[in-house]
Amino acid sequence: MSTLLEVEDLRVSFPTRTGVVEAVRGVSFTLGRERLGIVGESGSGKSQTGRAIMGLTPEHGQITAKKLEFSGIDLLKASKAQRRALRGNRIAMVLQDPKYSLNPVMTIGRQIVETLRAHEKVSGAEARKRALDMLAAVQIRDPERVFDLYPHEVSGGMGQRAMIAMMLVADPELLIADEPTSALDVTVQLEVLGILNRLVAERGMGLIFISHDLRLVSSFCDRVIVMYAGRIVEELPAGELAHAKHPYTQGLLNCMPRIGADRHPLPVLDRKPEWAL
Amino acid sequence: ATPADTLVQAWAIDDTITLDPAESFELSPAEFIGNTYNMLVRLDIDDTTKVKPGIAESWEISDDGLTYTFKLKPGIKFASGNPITAEDVAWSFERVVKLDKSPAFILTQFGLTGDNVAEKAKAVDDTTFVFTVDKPYAPSFVLNCLTATVGAVLDKKLVMEHAQATTPSDDYKYDTDFGYAWMKTNYAGSGPFKIRDWRANELVVLERNDNYYGEKPALARVIYRHVKESATQRLMLEAGDVDVARNLEPGDLEAVQKNTELASTSAPKGTVYYISLNQKNENLAKPEVREAFKYLVDYDAIGATLLKGIGEIHQTYQVKGVLGALESNPYTFDVAKAKELLEKAGLKDGFSVTFDVRNTQPVTGIAESFQQTAAQAGVKIEIIPGDGKQTLTKYRARNHDMYIGQWGMDYWDPNTNADAFTSNPDNSDDAAVKSLAWRNAWDIPELTKQVQAALLERDNDKRAELYQKLQQEALETSPFVMIFQQIEVAGVRGNVKGYRLGPSFDSNPLAPVSKE
Amino acid sequence: MTPALAIDTLRVTFEDFVALNDVSLTVAPGESFGLVGESGSGKSTLLRAVAGLAPIAGGTIEVNGQRLDTRRSKAFYRQVQMVFQDPYGSLHPRQTVDRLLLEPLAIHGFADTERRIVRALDEVGLGSGFRFRYSHQLSGGQRQRVAIARALILEPSILLLDEPTSALDASVQAEVLNLLEEVRAARKLTFVMVSHDLAVVTHMCDRLMVMQNGSEVELLTSADLAGRNVGQDYTRNLLIASEGFRRSA
Amino acid sequence: MSETAMTRREWLLTDRPQSRLQARLGRAYVTWRRFTANRLAVVGMLIIVALVLVAIFAPLLAPHSPYVGDLAGKRLLPPGDDHWLGTDDQGRDILSRLIYGSRLTLQVVVLVAIIAAPIGLLVGTVAGYAGGWVDAVLMRITDIFLAFPKLVLALAFVAALGPGIGNAIIAIAITSWPPYARIARAETLTVRNSDYISAVRLMGASPWRIVLRHIMPLCISSLIVRVTLDMAGIILTAAGLGFLGLGAQPPLPEWGAMIASGRRFILDQWWVAAMPGFAILIVSLGFNLLGDGLRDALDPRGSGQ
Amino acid sequence: MPARRANRRAWALFKSVAGFLVIVATTYLGLLAVTFFIGRVVPIDPVLAIVGDRAPAHVVERVRQEMGLNLPYYQQFILYAKGVLQGDFGTSVLTTNPVMTDIRRVFPATMELATVGTIIGAAFGIPLGVLAAVKRGSLADQIVRILGLIGYSVPIFWLGLLALLVFYARLGWTSGPGRIDVVYEYTFTPVTGFYLIDAVITRDWAAFRDIFSHIILPGSLLGYFSLAYISRMTRSFMLNELQQEYIVAARAKGLSETRIIWGHALRNAAVPLVTVIALSYAGLLEGSVLTETVFAWPGLGLYITNSLQNADMNAVLGGTIVIGSVFIAINLLSDVLYRMLDPRTRS
């Protein structure tokens, strides 16, 4: 498996009035054409890791890394224009909540076409056709109709599919999905995951799947990275979740109620200061 | 720049609310009417104690002083082309009396009523008009009154074509409106110019009257543009977008005078400015206080600054140039004297009083100056600023303490001001005649009688003497602190020739004006 | 024994939209009752209707045997309190914890406010160190504890819980759930709890109602659910979905 | 934890305040720090502080009398040694008038703010919270006031009440509350269905209690910002009324009235109108900068990031 | 079922139209009552405007009766309201024209000026506001802010006169006060009352140039004031939009900054901006009295003020109703535009 992305000692920090906040503190991993899950509790730096790769870190944030390379391109040295050309074209990102991440005053079709035309010179008709195909590919039953709808006119699940279509229409090699389903109902969540799964398999993309739901990640991904306070505390193949070594990972797994298991009270996570070191 | 045959004037013309001579009583329309209509007799602007022929060629006064017979110039025409006959004159008088609008009293004071006007103002033949008055008034008074715009002769035929039928009522007993509705915005006269257009608060356009019997004006057109601000007017004058600027304030006037491309002209007008003291206020009612206040105005400073070029200090109520005007300015700014008088009045420590002031210049400036100088004698003046109509409303209701006012003559005769300032037949609140003396509750039965007497004095010199006596009395005792007489000024572009201002607004002649 | 809460053919409409369609249920005193269903199925609306925050178009509600008017009495609020879903939205942004807890006491004219506030904070496991903080100085879990403290300070007998943990991390969720169980046991409270997470509901509740489109789908016990003993396909789908992603699916 | 080891700053910034007072001070301190981080806002505040100081110490600062001038000798003098900013058409020292005028300016803005803002706040929050016909009626009234030409309304009120600075203030206040009501209502609408208001309702609080104690405090900060930003407009409206002769009574050195009377000399003696113009400009600028800064400091959303 | 739905929709439409009519009607009634009330409380004798100061007492009395001012207030109000309901706003005392005729003349002047002002204000204000938001905290931001604040803070008549002095009197770049030179007064024929449009209609290009050079100065002046407001609001709306998630999404798509700012953020900010521009337009319509004085512009602001000062209540009412209507219309229009721009509100 060829490596698509290499990250070594990635650090993201934000200067604030009360001092520097280190959101990501030395994260390293490599990614091939596989599904990598990143889990961790809120604020552990998952999103900032993903955004740093995309080049979407807020302006005042500072990124350093020994290495940040996407299929041979050094992302840290790349110019703004180069990075922009990569975004959406070769690296794409699906955001958490379709309600906020789709432009409310543009039709879904236009937003998809826009991605395409930002990267390829295609005629209007051609772009439309490809957008419709993409909508069909994310299993939207009536693409022609949905193409002309505004984001508020579709349900959350549908919106998330549109978002995926928008991000995949230019055929990226790497997709970063930042909690793409946590705003959705459980049943819809599974459908959307199914679609992602199929697209990754069919197109041979690399996928970084960010979520706080350990069980979901382990059932969906090939490999899982567990983050805590900006660091990776454990990395393990999805299947071996049950054998996680780090007490943090174990705690996360344990503290969730399970149907049928009668545990009163639930075990709670007892954070140790040394984990954050 | 302006067209060669057109004179463009910048002037605040928002007081024009009608063009009908029977109703119009304000300043700017007086100028329009004065230039577009003709009266039987006109004021001689070179000697303002005299009148000169207008439509009438000559006139005779009967020995009993009751009958005036006017002989009209023959063969003259209205702008419409209709001939001017004595019948037009008689009808114009009838119209004024029957409509009975604001200026109508200038004619009705001679005993005219709706019932007798046909008899008293009568056309004997085409060119002979006879006017009968009820008392042997001074002839100068009668003739002066006939020069007012209300005496304008209207084109009966033209007007009656536009007259509307009305249903008679208690107030108005006639079945026609005498073209009243139409005349508000239209024209039926015979002056050197005719009124072509009036857009309220925007412009007035006069055009040469080719049927004019006298010497035809050089200008084809005169346009008045409504511009309120003095500074704006000055800029337009400097840029050549207007030929004449009419509301220049002292500073702008000075600049115009310095500019070699521009000239200025001025004329004393029949308008005086005064501070009046309401006699209902017990402090102000004291004779010593009235006198003291006359010592508290810094006449010299005001005259040299605020009024520079636009007014001259004038302490009597008759304006310069009118019959019997008293040239006397005895008062000077004298705090010590004023204090002495106040002490005599028992007001050693001064007192407080309110002062209603219109928010226009120069009155605000004068009021402020007076406020400062009066304070030196311990009189605390609280200025209540207000819009013109607002302060006036209060003044007319006698609800003020002090008021700074402006009084323009109704017609060019001493009687008008004598009647206003020194006559008050009935000082009760619901009096029928509400003169300025009444407005300030100045109860003067004796002076009132003298005013009546002067009216009937047929000897001009004696008449003048009577008026001077009245003025002298007012100068000493009246609650009017007379301040200045207005001088009207105009900034004029250098290429305008023959532009001059007369003593009254209806006598600012446009006919002699030309442009190079 | 009179039920703690009895709802009969309750109907709630927003303009033309029927959000609750003739729902009936009874909850015994001391029972913990769950409501599950997909988003928009009317779970929150049901709780809000009981609390007097949603317009009731039909049906009746009885609390401890007393029928409720549309206008709730002050006494009612001493029996029924509610904890909201979003801990970030349910605390007044300009008030300290102290002020938040003082308010109900002030409204109901309690005298020993000092003691009650301290006790309430203790009870939810927040020391007095949190007493003068503003809500933005608290984490999500801490906020939810404050909200619970606020609900408990009036000593109600019924607590309505609208997804009290869905905005929280799994680890924090466990803490809050444990806390809720503790206070229920200690105060003999009746719970009505909404959640979209079947695991949470079965963990906390004895019986539950599955809802869809504002109507009841079925009533189950937690044991039924654990034993996959369900009557409706809709419930079965929910069950399957709650088990995570299956690649073959 | 020992108290002594804590600096005052730490004490203020602690996330574990020990008392109501400490919590409140800490919050104020944070706001203050956020505010002072904005340099322009500090400039604005300094201007306003200077204005207040000048107003307080006017008799000490003014070199001449603001009321008594020398009409004959010192009229319309250009800025020079004795009269730094020149003299006006009554021969009065413009600088002294400006200094005394700061009192009036302050009086105008403060009074308008404490009359108009509470009216707007009350109307807006009550309408927003009550909804239904109360809302409809209150908003209709607000709309009528809004649809009415403001100057006509102000003129009418001044005319009715009589001219003078006090009445001008009332007139301005009466015409300027509707926008505040709108803002307060909009804000109320966004919070009235929020969970924390529902929570208060669930406690059995009366509507009045909710509006007065829970909703109003939320609207106040955006209102303060808006009022501060409107200060310039208020000063200018007062000036406009002065321009039309309905503002301050002569010889009060109200800045707007000073401009109005000085505008006649604008072409030749520019300083007569320009100096009060600059004064208004600077103070308005001060208020605007302050308002901008307050907005950033009081609105937690716009800050930080 | 579909029939019922159609029914319901018709009912909803009816309800919204009826609601709108009720709003307009009550607003009008309120305007009417307030104007009437003002007419009574203003301590100005309306008779004065007609007869002047020097009229004899009996004429004053007669005119007072003719005007119905001796009747009790409620009767006056009924008479007044009756006339208005029949579309008769009466005649203006000051101009002697029917009030509507006057307004038809003065209103286009004001509207033309306000339109030019708003166009200038929006054309410059929006880009400046966007610039300030995008470069938040930079020098450009501060400059735009100060520029805007000065616009907020400077007295308009002062700036107006200075502008006249500089651009008209000294430099001669523009024409002076008024709408058109007298030269064109009798060759140019107004059709709509909007002179610029009229000049285009009649293809009188010389007149067009003259009209344009007259309007540009007061127009720019008003434009500056609306620029101050618009740029400031644009900045704040843009800041808000730029924080939204969909901007992140747009960046993730690889769109250029230009496109993100102008195509996405501004497109969203445009929704509330419409209201802001409408408000500023309405503000210019009613608030240009001072500009009109300085530039001798025969507009509505002056007309109303002048009428008010003479207690010419017919004219004041007419003007007020017109401004009120325009206000309502602008609100409505901005509502419609809002709906057009924001798909969320059309459903």
Ligand SMILES: Nc1ncnc2c1ncn2[C@@H]1O[C@H](COP(=O)(O)OP(=O)(O)OP(=O)(O)O)[C@@H](O)[C@H]1O
């Ligand atoms: N713009 C910023 N300025 C300062 N600190 C920031 C900024 N953005 C993020 N952080 C901090 O960085 C840390 C990591 O944030 P991040 O968004 O990556 O967390 P996350 O793991 O995605 O959490 P969640 O599950 O809540 O999305 C947090 O502590 C956050 O407070």
Ligand SMILES: Nc1ncnc2c1ncn2[C@@H]1O[C@H](COP(=O)(O)OP(=O)(O)OP(=O)(O)O)[C@@H](O)[C@H]1O
């Ligand atoms: N105030 C309201 N006005 C109009 N419709 C409402 C209102 N409140 C709720 N609804 C509608 O009622 C339905 C039920 O809403 P409710 O909040 O009870 O759902 P829920 O089951 O709690 O969903 P979720 O799991 O998303 O919280 C939804 O379709 C919602 O849109």
Ligand SMILES: [Mg+2]
């Ligand atoms: Mg995240």
Ligand SMILES: [Mg+2]
């Ligand atoms: Mg809910």
Ligand code: NI
């Ligand atoms: Ni000196």
